Amino acid sequence: MGRSIGFLIIIMINACFAPISLQGKTISSNGYLYPQFYDRSCPRAQQIVQTVVAKAVAMDARMAASLLRLHFHDCFVKGCDASILLDSTSSFTSEKGSNPNRNSVRGFEVIDEIKSALEKECPHTVSCADILALSARDSTVIAGGPNWEVPLGRRDSRGASLSGSNHNIPAPNNTFQTILTKFKLHGLDIVDLVALSGSHTIGNARCTSFRQRLYNRNGQLGSADYTMEQSFAAQLRFQCPRSWGDQNLFFLDSSSPFKFDNSYFINLLAFKGLLSSDQVLLTENAQSMGLVKMYAESNDLFFQQFAKSMIKMGNISPLTNFRGEIRRNCRLINS
Structure with a gap:
């Protein structure tokens, strides 16, 4: 901007x-x-x-x-x-x-x-x-x-x-069940998973995070992941080639990359999720699919749940009372 x-x-x-x-x-x-x-x-x-x-x-x-x-x-x-x-x-x-x-x-x-x-x-x-x-x-x-x-x-x-x-x-290439398990270990459920994934309505990901979705096993053109819309995959290949450009950045939400909104979920319905961990929310679980559709239809519902889930995530095992310390420098423990 x-x-x-x-x-x-x-x-x-x-x-x-x-x-x-x-x-x-x-x-x-x-x-x-x-x-x-x-x-x-x-x-x-x-x-x-x-x-x-x-x-x-x-x-x-x-x-x-x-x-x-x-x-x-x-x-x-x-x-x-x-x-x-x-x-x-x-x-x-x-x-x-x-x-x-x-x-x-x-x-x-x-x-x-x-x-x-x-x-x-x-x-x-x-x-x-x-x-x-x-x-x-x-x-x-x-x-x-x-x-x-x-x-x-x-x-x-x-x-x-x-x-x-x-x-x-959670990693970009984790399966849906692996991602959900990592959330559940911290007291977060499937609703939190889908809502918090909506934070990918802003930000970027590196080529190396999704390249495996763009090429088949022998590295030739032709997507190895048929949950990605093919014209979208073809666009990505220009800046994410087979053998270089690992650090090249791509918008997680190409529709409105700097605006926090529900277009992330709309993209998933069009099979234009950038990361595998994004698109599996639509393709691998019926409940998460329903949530994706609900948030794609209502920005207000997404916002309400995102706020609730952020508060819930922010309460994962906090140190309070006399546990831990108040650092004077965030990079260093107090001497």
């Missing part, structure tokens, strides 16, 4: 952030998360996060999807504890180099900027895990998606899990 659009985003930011639903307190096994957690200790916390995220998205439209992905990839490994932000130390290896994250997750500098601003405003108060949750919500809203009140009060982990990152995050 151009800078003029970016300035409009910033000007309109206060009007955009009117929640469409109130959720109150969300209980976890370790304590309460609630939207008003910082009302006394850091009253401007959410405003600061919104301002930095808006500026970042105005400069780089891809950043909205990137910040949303950071929260997702964090919560699926050890819970929503900001472990994804940690750099490697002598005690553990960073999750940033895992197969799902390497050359994929981005936005760390934006989180750094938010944390720096919050440390100046209210030192050692707002957790990196809460910053990730707020940034994901704010990115969604800026892209035109739903708003929700984010339950807050998470604390930050003192370690990372490279193994967990490699095995727990």
Whole structure:
């Protein structure tokens, strides 16, 4: 997007952030998360996060999807504890180099900027895990998606899990059942799976993530995946050839790549899902097929469920009370 659009985003930011639903307190096994957690200790916390995220998205439209992905990839490994932000130390290896994250997750500098601003405003108060949750919500809203009140009060982990990152995050080539199993392990159900997959209405994927769908087994032209519409596959082959271009980027939703809407589901009905993990929502399970059709027909229903599922995902095994810590630098545990 151009800078003029970016300035409009910033000007309109206060009007955009009117929640469409109130959720109150969300209980976890370790304590309460609630939207008003910082009302006394850091009253401007959410405003600061919104301002930095808006500026970042105005400069780089891809950043909205990137910040949303950071929260997702964090919560699926050890819970929503900001472990994804940690750099490697002598005690553990960073999750940033895992197969799902390497050359994929981005936005760390934006989180750094938010944390720096919050440390100046209210030192050692707002957790990196809460910053990730707020940034994901704010990115969604800026892209035109739903708003929700984010339950807050998470604390930050003192370690990372490279193994967990490699095995727990759904992969583009996983079967439907494998993806659903990974969601269920975190207390998420099939409704959450389909609704949260709708986040692919914004963002990009690399050629290497879907190339196997474009060519048959001996590498010749002719799709190996007949759940992809053939003219769509032919278009993709121009920039995703057989033997090079692994890092070439493609819109996950070519219809409205920077707008958060239900066109992702409309694309699936036309067999124009980019990733195998997208298209299987229509082709491998009757219940998920019904949900895809429902969200394709109603943007409002999609938005309502997406907000609910994001709150549910954000409550995966949070550290609360005296567990974990409030990092001063999101990349490092406190010394």
